[in-house]
Structure formats: structure tokens, C-alpha cells
Amino acid sequence: xxxxxxxxxxxxxxxxxxxxxxxxxxxxxxxxxxxxxxxxxxxxxxxxxxxxxxxxxxxxxxxxxxxxxxxxxxxxxxxxxxxxxxxxxxxxxxxxxxxxxxxxxxxxxxxxxxxxxxxxxxxxxxxxxxxxxxxxxxxxxxxxxxxxxxxxxxxxxxxxxxxxxxxxxxxxxxxxxxxxxxxxxxxxxxxxxxxxxxxxxxxxxxxxxxxxxxxxxxxxxxxxxxxxxxxxxxxxxxxxxxxxxxxxxxxxxxxxxxxxxxxxxxxxxxxxxxxxxxxxxxxxxxxxxxxxxxxxxxxxxxxxxxxxxxxxxxxxxxxxxxxxxxxxxxxxxxxxxxxxxxxxxxxxxxxxxxxxxxxxxxxxxxxxxxxxxxxxxxxxxxxxxxxxxxxxxxxxxxxxxxxxxxxxxxxxxxxxxxxxxxxxxxxxxxxxxxxxxxxxxxxxxxxxxxx
Amino acid sequence: xxxxxxxxxxxxxxxxxxxxxxxxxxxxxxxxxxxxxxxxxxxxxxxxxxxxxxxxxxxxxxxxxxxxxxxxxxxxxxxxxxxxxxxxxxxxxxxxxxxxxxxxxxxxxxxxxxxxxxxxxxxxxxxxxxxxxxxxxxxxxxxxxxxxxxxxxxxxxxxxxxxxxxxxxxxxxxxxxxxxxxxxxxxxxxxxxxxxxxxxxxxxxxxxxxxxxxxxxxxxxxxxxxxxxxxxxxxxxxxxxxxxxxxxxxxxxxxxxxxxxxxxxxxxxxxxxxxxxxxxxxxxxxxxxxxxx
Numbered sequence: 022x023x024x025x026x027x028x029x030x031x032x033x034x035x036x037x038x039x040x041x042x043x044x045x046x047x048x049x050x051x052x053x054x055x056x057x058x059x060x061x062x063x064x065x066x067x068x069x070x071x072x073x074x075x076x077x078x079x080x081x082x083x084x085x086x087x088x089x090x091x092x093x094x095x096x097x098x099x100x101x102x103x104x105x106x107x108x109x110x111x112x113x114x115x116x117x118x119x120x121x122x123x124x125x126x127x128x129x130x131x132x133x134x135x136x137x138x139x140x141x142x143x144x145x146x147x148x149x150x151x152x153x154x155x156x157x158x159x160x161x162x163x164x165x166x167x168x169x170x171x172x173x174x175x176x177x178x179x180x181x182x183x184x185x186x187x188x189x190x191x192x193x194x195x196x197x198x199x200x201x202x203x204x205x206x207x208x209x210x211x212x213x214x215x216x217x218x219x220x221x222x223x224x225x226x227x228x229x230x231x232x233x234x235x236x237x238x239x240x241x242x243x244x245x246x247x248x249x250x251x252x253x254x255x256x257x258x259x260x261x262x263x264x265x266x267x268x269x270x271x272x273x274x275x276x277x278x279x280x281x282x283x284x285x286x287x288x289x290x291x292x293x294x295x296x297x298x299x300x301x302x303x304x305x306x307x308x309x310x311x312x313x314x315x316x317x318x319x320x321x322x323x324x325x326x327x328x329x330x331x332x333x334x335x336x337x338x339x340x341x342x343x344x345x346x347x348x349x350x351x352x353x354x355x356x357x358x359x360x361x362x363x364x365x366x367x368x369x370x371x372x373x374x375x376x377x378x379x380x381x382x383x384x385x386x387x388x389x390x391x392x393x394x395x396x397x398x399x400x401x402x403x404x405x406x407x408x409x410x411x412x413x414x415x416x417x418x419x420x421x422x423x424x425x426x427x428x429x430x431x432x433x434x435x436x437x438x439x440x441x442x443x444x445x446x447x448x449x450x451x452x453x454x455x456x457x458x459x460x461x462x463x464x465x466x467x468x469x470x471x472x
Numbered sequence: 473x474x475x476x477x478x479x480x481x482x483x484x485x486x487x488x489x490x491x492x493x494x495x496x497x498x499x500x501x502x503x504x505x506x507x508x509x510x511x512x513x514x515x516x517x518x519x520x521x522x523x524x525x526x527x528x529x530x531x532x533x534x535x536x537x538x539x540x541x542x543x544x545x546x547x548x549x550x551x552x553x554x555x556x557x558x559x560x561x562x563x564x565x566x567x568x569x570x571x572x573x574x575x576x577x578x579x580x581x582x583x584x585x586x587x588x589x590x591x592x593x594x595x596x597x598x599x600x601x602x603x604x605x606x607x608x609x610x611x612x613x614x615x616x617x618x619x620x621x622x623x624x625x626x627x628x629x630x631x632x633x634x635x636x637x638x639x640x641x642x643x644x645x646x647x648x649x650x651x652x653x654x655x656x657x658x659x660x661x662x663x664x665x666x667x668x669x670x671x672x673x674x675x676x677x678x679x680x681x682x683x684x685x686x687x688x689x690x691x692x693x694x695x696x697x698x699x700x701x702x703x704x705x706x707x708x709x710x711x712x713x714x715x716x717x718x719x720x721x722x723x724x725x726x727x728x729x730x731x732x733x734x735x736x737x738x739x740x741x742x743x744x745x746x747x748x749x750x751x752x753x754x755x756x757x758x759x760x761x762x763x764x765x
Contacts, residue, residue, distance in 0.1 A: 045549070045551060046551075047549055047550070047551045050548075114512060114516045115512060115516065115521055117518050118518050118521050118522050118525075121518075121522075122522070150556055183695060183711065186693065186694045186695060187693045187694065187695070187711065189694065189758075190692075190693040190694040190757075190758035191693070193758055193759075193760045194758065194759060194760065195761075196761050197761055199760055199761055200610035200611065200614060200760050200761065200762070201606070201610055203610070204605070204606030204607075204610045204613075205602055205605045205606055206605075208605065208606060208607070209606060209607055209608070209613060210613060210614070210655070210656070210757070211694070212655065245554070246554075246556065247551075247553045247554065255548075255550055258553070259552060259553055260550055260551070260552060260553065261550065261551055261553050262548055262549070262550045263548070263549065263550075264548075264549060265549045268544065269540060269544060269549075272536055272537075272539065272540040272544070273536075273537070273540055275536050276532075276533045276534075276535075276536030276537040276540065277533070278533070279529045279530070279532040279533030279536065280529070280530060280533035280534070280537075282529045282533075283525075283526045283527075283528075283529035283530035283532075283533055284526070284530075286522050286525040286526040286529055287522055287523060287526035287530075288522075289522050290518055290519050290520070290521055290522010290523050290525065290526065291519050291522055291523060305653075305655045305658070305696070306628070306645060306653075306655075306658050306688070306696055307696065307698070308695050308696045308698040308709075308710045308711065309710065310698075310699070310710040311710075312710065312711065325692075325693065325712055325728060326712045326713065326727075326728060327728075328728055329728065330714075330724055330727065330728055330729055330730040331730055332730040332731070332759060334765060337762075337764075337765060338761050338762060339759050339760065339761060339762075339763045339765065340761070341730075341758060341759030341760065341763075342692060342728055342729065342730045342759070343692060343693055343728075343758065343759075346728075374556070376553060407713070408710075408713055418713045418726075418727075419726050419727075422713070422726075422727070
């Protein structure tokens with residue numbers, strides 16, 4: 022069956038040699054390698070559902086009056102963008118399903134990218150020769166979060182308008198270039214008549230285009246460099262162990278794609294995501310108490326809430342409060358992430374090529390640092406819903422904020438200490454096991470990084 | 473030798489089991505897909521469509537995984553990794569060829585300068601397109617006057633507000649007359665007991681009979697400061713929970729906002745209506761680099 026098309030193609034492209042080597046390409050079997058694949062599968066679902074949604078969405082801010090099956094908003098004036106999202110949700114068969122799958126896929130996509138990043142960090146897969154792919158991966162995370170936020174802004178409902186206002190205020194706060202930059206992005210003070218078309222252009226062309234491009238490069242580099250392996254028999258800097266692309270890995274990845282898609286379909290059908298008809302159309306004079314961004318921006322929301330009332334006057338000029346938590350903090354965070362693989366060798370003096378992963382307990386300092394980082398983000402995420410927590414716990418907003426300000430510094434330090442101690446304990450236990458095994462007699466090599 | 477036959481039997485049984493399970497999973501998938509078709513063509517119930525699509529896809533996914541697990545040989549494959557760095561000779565050869573090409577391009581330095589010059593001018597032309605992305609200059613828009621002296625305060629429905637419209641302890645949103653809905657113009661009017669006010673001396677005349685007015689845009693991130701707690705005379709922003717004390721001229725009392733809400737000076741006209749005695753004390757909304765101090 023494959024014979025004829027293969028001959029046809031090969032006569033024109035001469036790729037049988039390359040394609041044959043491709044069939045034998047090895048993919049490691051460990052479950053933690055699936056995190057990146059889950060991200061890829063959700064991205065594929067995002068593209069498919071996104072194209073479908075684009076056929077129905079109207080990015081115009083023109084004012085229209087709603088008449089349709091959703092009676093609560095009958096006769097209400099709204100933007101054409103909000104109108105088309107309502108129509109999509111109530112009048113297009115399966116429109117709501119596809120919209121909700123798209124939203125859920127975005128939430129899962131970013132979660133999977135983040136989990137993948139942590140896996141790579143905890144196992145030190147970013148070490149030489151994989152620094153380039155680390156940088157591309159961090160960029161993909163930034164692009165994914167940006168695409169998510171911009172997509173969330175499109176329906177022009179009350180939540181999305183509020184989010185855009187805050188984003189505009191943050192860009193506006195940048196010294197010297199802030200106002201100009203904010204006007205370039207949003208077309209003037211939010212709400213502006215052109216902001217929805219701007220966000221639409223970013224959401225359907227610029228950001229997904231960049232993601233596709235960088236994802237392609239990311240995969241090409243993985244292919245060229247081959248995957249890492251966890252330490253184990255037969256694995257070394259020279260040899261990789263796992264499943265062949267054809268047939269085992271292909272079957273597995275197809276199965277995984279179907280399962281991820283199934284989970285997203287179930288979520289999209291059964292669990293409500295972003296019910297914009299409840300929020301109502303954007304009204305710049307209205308605000309929604311208890312409003313929060315999607316989870317992946319919760320850390321930024323938390324930072325905005327926790328940072329104290331501090332701004333900086335430099336002569337006649339002002340650096341507003343939101344600059345510090347909204348611009349400086351993310352710059353430090355992502356700057357640190359970007360530079361980490363290049364900075365770590367200053368301390369470890371290890372610039373060698375590595376293809377065997379380091380287990381988290383082997384490098385207690387790295388593990389402690391990453392655990393502290395995760396804890397810090399979790400604290401900020403919770404602080405981002407401080408007002409909701411205050412209501413739930415019948416506490417005062419001010420007390421909860423003060424508590425979070427203390428926890429923001431205390432919890433990461435504590436987490437780092439505990440993580441360090443745990444690593445040390447595992448190391449000690451492993452050391453004793455090794456000593457006992459060595460005393461008992463020669464053992465087969467456990468691989469390690471020996472050549 | 474004696475073990476071989478049972479082993480082959482075991483393998484046979486395993487393969488049969490795998491086939492049955494795979495077929496079963498695919499049958500579930502078909503059932504899910506049929507269910508999806510039925511719901512899609514009849515009542516479009518969102519939950520049923522999602523659930524049936526999920527069953528269809530999950531059946532397919534489980535089928536593929538079971539197939540791989542039971543019907544395909546388990547073997548750990550291994551391969552040599554490629555040696556990434558090229559040989560020094562190859563690298564050297566590349567550099568030589570590249571430099572040779574470079575020499576051909578750049579024998580005359582003046583051409584290099586000409587190229588740079590051309591690119592700079594071309595780049596300036598391209599970059600200037602960014603100017604079209606924002607209409608008026610940010611400087612003018614952000615500092616544009618909002619209220620003019622004599623503007624009447626009107627409700628969102630357009631009705632003028634008298635000095636007695638509000639009871640002490642209550643609040644409404646007002647706009648400059650003729651510009652209802654104008655975002656920077658949204659103003660919160662509050663009436664408090666006049667003797668409680670502790671405004672700075674130069675603002676004493678701005679609150680006739682305890683009517684005080686402030687910009688309704690939070691100075692932190694621009695959300696509407698929509699909540700008023702009358703007992704403590706606090707305006708509260710729902711976005712990041714900054715609070716502003718109305719009695720002291722909307723100075724921030726807690727939360728992340730550092731600047732007071734700009735105040736609108738008021739006076740009462742001959743018809744007892746409230747009018748603006750000037751503009752806000754500062755441009756309303758979030759701060760920016762050249763915000764006048």
C-alpha cells in the first residue's frame with residue numbers, strides 16, 4: 022500500500038534514506054516526557070477549534086442591540102464582538118461546545134507547558150547542549166500566556182474589558198516609553214474602538230504564528246540532539262534507549278492525542294468555562310467584585326495586589342505603583358528563567374555535554390530553588406483571590422493581604438529548606454544502599470553518564 | 473524446552489485478549505460517535521455533545537494504547553546518539569568559505585557605509601508606520617482637560633443633580649452634562665455630613681453642603697472605584713482592593729494604590745444644581761511617566 026506513493030515521492034525528493042532513519046528515531050518511555058506531548062496535543066486542539074471559532078467571531082466594536090434566544094440580554098446594547106460571541110454560544114449548533122473546548126484547551130495547554138518546564142528544570146535537561154531549546158521553551162510559555170490573555174479579551178464582556186484596562190495600565194506605567202507603547206498596542210486609552218480588532222490580530226495571526234514557528238524549531242532541535250534519558254542500564258551520553266518512532270511511539274502518541282482531546286471534549290461539554298453571558302457586555306463604568314484572570318495569570322494578579330502602595334517620583338516624572346509588580350517583577354522572573362542555564366555553570370563549573378538527566382535529589386540546591394519558585398507562584402496565585410478568600414473565611418481583606426505579604430517571603434524559604442533536607446535524606450539513604458550492595462559483591466552498572 | 477509451549481500459549485492468549493479489548497474500545501468509540509451525531513442533529517445539548525465526543529475520542533485513544541500494549545512486541549530499542557560538534561577541519565573549512573564570500577561582498581568599505589545608511593532610512597520609513605497605530609499623541613490625550621468650569625453634574629440618565637439630591641451617606645455616579653458615558657469623565661459624587669470633612673484648607677470650598685466628587689477611575693490600575701462603605705467613608709476598588717478615605721480628599725488608606733483619587737471642585741448655581749468649579753486636581757486614571765506632580 023505504501024509502495025507506490027513512496028516510490029512516487031522518492032523519485033522526486035530522494036528521501037528514502039532520511040525517512041528510514043526517521044522510523045528508527047528513539048523516544049524515551051518515561052511518563053514525564055508526556056508533559057510536552059500533552060501540551061502539543063492541546064495546541065493542536067486549540068488550532069482546530071480556533072479556526073472554527075474564527076468563522077463565527079466578529080471583532081468589531083460597533084454598537085448593536087441583542088435580540089436572540091438568551092432572553093436576559095434581550096434588547097441590551099453591546100459591541101458586535103460580544104454579540105457574535107453570544108450568538109456562537111446560544112444560536113450556533115455546537116458553538117458553545119467548541120468555544121468551551123477552546124477555552125479549556127488553552128488552560129490545559131499552558132498548564133502542560135509549565136509542567137514540562139518544571140520537569141526540564143528539576144532534571145537539569147537544560148544543560149549543555151540544550152540551552153537553546155530552554156530559551157525557546159521559555160519563550161513559548163510567554164507566548165502561550167500572552168495568546169491566552171488576548172483570547173480571553175476578545176469577547177468584550179465585563180471581565181475581559183476589566184482585564185484589558187489593567188493590562189493597559191501596566192503598559193502605561195513603563196518609564197518614558199509606556200504611554201506611547203500602550204497607545205501602539207491598544208490604539209489609545211482603554212476602552213478604545215480599535216482594541217478588539219488589535220487583540221484579534223494578535224490572537225489569530227501574530228501569537229499563534231510565532232508559537233507554530235518556535236514549536237517547529239523546538240521539535241527540530243529535539244530531533245537533531247535526540248532526547249535525554251533518565252539514568253539506567255544501557256543509557257549513556259553516547260546511547261539513547263526508548264521506543265522507535267515506528268511503530269511503537271507513533272501508536273502511543275496517536276493514542277495520547279485522542280485521550281487529551283477526549284478529556285478536553287468532556288471538560289468543554291460538562292464544565293462551564295468563561296460564561297460571558299453572566300458577566301454581561303463590557304461597561305467601563307461597571308466593575309465585577311471577585312473578578313480574577315484565568316489561572317495562568319493569577320501570579321501577576323497576586324503580585325499587583327500584594328505590592329505595597331509605593332511609587333517613585335524622579336524629578337517631575339513618575340514611576341507608578343503597577344510598574345514594580347506588573348513589569349519589573351515579571352522581567353526579573355522570566356529574565357532569571359532565560360539566563361539560568363547560562364548562569365548555573367558559573368557555580369557548578371560544569372560545562373560538559375549532558376544527555377543523562379540529573380535526578381532531583383542529586384542537586385539539592387537546584388531542587389530547593391525550583392521548589393521555592395513554585396511555592397512563590399502558588400502564594401501569589403492564592404493572593405490573587407484574596408478578596409474571595411476573605412469572604413469565604415469571614416476575614417478582613419487587609420488582614421489577609423498582610424498575611425500573604427508575610428507568607429510571600431516565608432513560604433518559599435521554608436519550602437527551600439524542606440526540599441533541601443529531603444534531597445539530603447534521599448542521598449544518604451541511597452549512599453547506604455550502595456555501600457551495602459558494594460559490600461555484598463559486584464553489581465551490574467546502573468548506567469550513569471559513563472561513556 | 474518444556475516451558476516453550478506454555479509460553480507460546482500464554483502469548484497467544486495475551487494477543488487474543490488484546491484484540492478483544494481493542495475491538496471493545498473501538499466499539500465504545502463508535503457508540504460515542506453515533507451518540508454525538510444523534511445529539512448534534514436533534515437537540516444540540518452541550519453536555520451530551522461534549523460527553524459523547526469524549527467517549528468517542530477516549531474509546532479511540534484507549535483502543536490504540538491497548539493495541540500497542542497487548543499486540544505489539546515490547547522491546548527496548550537503543551541507538552547511538554549523533555556526535556554534535558563537527559570536526560575542527562569541517563568548521564575551519566566553513567569559516568574559510570564564509571570569509572571568502574564576505575571578502576567578495578565587502579571589498580569596498582564605502583559600499584558598507586552606503587548599505588548601513590540605506591537600511592537606516594528604510595528602517596525609519598518602516599518604523600514610522602507604527603505612528604498610525606495610535607491616533608492622537610498620548611501626551612495630549614492623557615492630559616486632556618475632562619471637566620470645564622461650569623459643567624453641570626448629571627446622572628447616567630442625564631438628569632442634573634442638586635445639592636440636596638443625595639442624602640448624607642449615599643453616592644451616585646455622575647458625568648459632565650452632554651458627555652454621559654465619557655470614560656475619563658466618570659465621577660463619583662458622595663454626600664457626607666459636612667462637619668466630618670477634613671479636606672486640605674485650599675479645598676474647603678469644594679464640597680458644598682458635604683457634596684464631594686472624585687474621579688471614579690482608580691489611580692492604581694484604572695478600574696472603576698465602584699464600592700462605597702458609608703460607615704467608614706471609604707471608597708473601595710473591587711479589582712485590587714485599594715481603599716480611599718472620602719473625608720480626607722480620597723487619600724489612599726490601604727491596598728496597592730499610592731495616589732489619591734483626583735478631586736473635582738464643586739459649586740452650587742442659582743438653581744441649586746451642582747456644577748464643576750474647574751477640572752480634576754490631576755489627570756484621572758492610572759499613573760504614567762509624565763503625570764504632573
